Amino acid sequence: MGDVCKRAFVEGRVQGVWFRGSTQERARRLGIGGWARNLPDGRVEVLMCGSEEAVAKLEEWLHKGPPLAKVVNISIAEEVIAQKVLV
Incomplete structure (x- = not known):
């Protein structure tokens, strides 16, 4: 299995309930990089x-x-993340 990058948009009561912090903790335990942020429309990306x-x-x-x-x-x-190739 290789590495992948995915982008999620989560809707509902997801702001002000420690969603981003919990996501960060869970991702860290799983060895995942990335980020989570609140959007102005109430979703979390x-x-x-x-x-x-x-x-x-x-x-x-x-x-x-x-x-x-x-x-x-x-x-x-799924996200396509460009990688720099050194020759």
């Missing part, structure tokens, strides 16, 4: 990069989130 297995685990967790969150919709797309 998450970029996650790592092994296919680890990203799949975080993706699954995003559907529920931390205890106070209420996720109502999530959209996820």
Whole structure:
């Protein structure tokens, strides 16, 4: 399995319930890089990069989130990240 990057947009009660912090902790434990940020429309955007297995685990967790969150919709797309090749 190789590395992948995916971008998720999470909708529902996901701001003000420690969603970003919980996502960061979970990603760190899984060895995933990326970030999570609040959007002005109330969604949380998450970029996650790592092994296919680890990203799949975080993706699954995003559907529920931390205890106070209420996720109502999530959209996820694979991202193409350019890599610099040294010759």
